[in-house]
Amino acid sequence: MTPFIKAENVCFSYNTGEGKKIEVLKNVSFEIAKGEFVAVLGRNGSGKSTLAKLLNMILVPDSGKIFIDGKQISADTMTEDDVYEIRRKIGMVFQNPDNQLVSSVVEEDVAFGPENLGIPSEEIRKRVDDALDEVGMSEYARHSPHLLSGGQKQRIAIAGIIAMSPSCIVFDEATAMLDPSGRKEVMATIERLNKEKGITVIHITHNMSEAAMADRVIVIDGGRVAMSDVPEAVFSDVGKLRSIGLDVPQITELFYELKKAGLDLPDRIIDAGKGEDALLSFFEKPRN
Amino acid sequence: MMRDITLGQYFPGTSVLHRSDPRMKLILTLIFIVFVFLAKSLWAYVWLFVFTFSLLIVSRLPVKVILKGLKPVLFIIAITVIFNLFLTKGEDLLFECKFIHIYFEGVMFAVYMIIRIVCLILGTSVILTYTTSPVDLTDGIEQLLSPLKKIKIPVHEFAMMMSIALRFIPTLTEETEKIMNAQKARGADLSSGGLIKRAKALIPILIPLFVSSLRRADELATAMECRCYRGGDGRTRMKRLKYSPRDLVLFLVFAAFGTGIILLNIFIPYLVI
């Protein structure tokens, strides 16, 4: 099966004002399958956000190839319509909820994308209602977004993307500015979109507990793919994550320390509940 | 709190005026303004006055609040009245004291001017700004002016800018407040000193505000591109404005109002300016 997204040796750099060239991505290659939930983990300035903008052609790589749905995307060979079709297919939700909402009425904002696509009015109406329902914001349709909480605004932004019926949504640090309850709302919405609607999700974050919810974690460090595996495997490599400057869940860190001290405990614990069970059975063993 | 300022002075409601098409309301506002200036005789002014207050009542807006809103205009009215009262020369001298001469014509002009200014402001705001949400208003302007696109006037872009401005007013107001607080926390003194000192004190607020607006504009532009925005061409709208019978009735009412002004001017030319 061809992967939904495939990047081959992608390089990207930008010029600073003083004529210096800064390499942001160096030979990045990865594949993402249709319907997969991938978390991209990395420090600020590691090149994560640049990667996102390459996928929907807001930025163009210096070298390397990117394939969407088996077809190579390239500014040279594609028409403007093709480019916008890619942007429809790969929706994007950004960090600051305030800076991506265009209208002072929630439902009109959600309608913005479909309107740009030239969809007939009745169809837009239906899509907007469905999208708002999907993110649980129907009752706010006629409200003004500026009075809503950060989590609610982000859900509106998500609805605005869903209304364009994308196959993939990239969340570019979409939870970074939210409080814990806002994060929970947004993460629940993301999981539902992925599990129920089969939308491919790329969630860019530096929050490890969010990354732990994904099917796979890609760690970007210094513009390169440093790790790519299931969360259990990535987080168990505590030493490497620490050297990159990322956190691991406390439970994983505890198991890492305990095993280092010589306790015979299982690998790949990233979940508090499983950790508790493992420790309980460890201490119960001799009694049996 | 600055955040609570009613934006664009819109009062939500369900009156006939609230529910009619914004394009029609724009047209009616124009008609109204024209006829305010066409009134010439006493009875035409009375008719104008009665019509304006009927609009206010029909709109079911809070009359007291609306009349209070006229306060800032009092100054302009006062000046107009003084000028008309003292500087108009006529035949019928009412009052004389040293160099002050007040003629009957002056008093008449003054009263006419009061009616004209009050009706102009009250009427246009009741027809348009008080009863139309800024979003509807922008839509109305865009669709009403859309024929101008044919002669390359960027109507869509203009409307888009307006609606984005509306969207960002509360955000930037909030941001200004935040930056002011942050600088006050560092001891910035915004409320004392002379004009120059105060103007200087604004620099720590204006620069961050400017920088952050640029950043917001940049991010918003990217977000809009990601949502497939590429100008007005090929764009559809979820809401298409539709004229209803209500709008026709309203139009006829205004036509009757205009005709009334003209007829009164011609047939009862009492105290014509």
Add this chain to the structure above:
Amino acid sequence: MSTITLQNVSYLYSAGTPFEKYALKDINVTIPSGRITGLIGHTGSGKSTLVQLLNGLLRPTEGKILLDGRDIWEDEKKIRDVRFKVGLVMQYPEYQLFEETVRKDVAFGPKNMGLEAPEIEERVKMAAFFCGITEDLLDKSPFELSGGQKRRVAIAGVIAMRPEFLILDEPSAGLDPVGRDTILGGIKKYREETGGSVVIVSHSMEDVAVYCDSLIVMNKGAVYAEGDTREIFSTPEKLYGVGLDVPQITGVTEALRSKGLGLPSDILTVSEARDAILSLAKRRGLL
């Protein structure tokens, strides 16, 4: 050492309008001196209002705020002096930078205090030290810096005023783990070396567990609990009740304890948990 005490303080938002709402109601609390205090609670629990009351950006609707026993609003004209004594770093403070150079920006507060140039220079250096701002950054434009660096410059701008109380509203929001540790570590160093008092508003229980000596827990505009960090986190149910959490590691050891493992009830960090579990394993002859 300075003290701040709130006496029956209430704050009403949008007073006199249909939207009026109590952000804080009848609060009595003393901000601990000479320690790092964490202020935790849900969004809307009144934390941000509280910190803005402490340095006189907001004026209480009712009640008094006493700084060293004196009502800070006793003489309205002197409120600026209160702001120098109670330094507040707002959320996302990097958006307040405006000067041509980092040095000038950090000096803005001390300059407003009317200090002499050598004194200002010394304070800028001191603040830069605690915030990990190196000499070469001082002459750069603040707009050239990375997000984390900007944040540290903004914090330095408040530290340079040498406030008796340093209050930070979510200083690590949106930063990656290294950025977070640099800032919180710097604040800790600042506290230890200057002996000042610090208040940190935070949503991260893991962070407050590591960095804060005591906690004030807010809920629905009131103080829900206050005490030593260890004491507050030793009763997780109480926090769960108002929708707050304890650090993951505390939750785990607490669950193990309730299932009969002999672990202490006041574990806050991974290293404490490791030591406790290892010593338990030794006692049971498993190691």
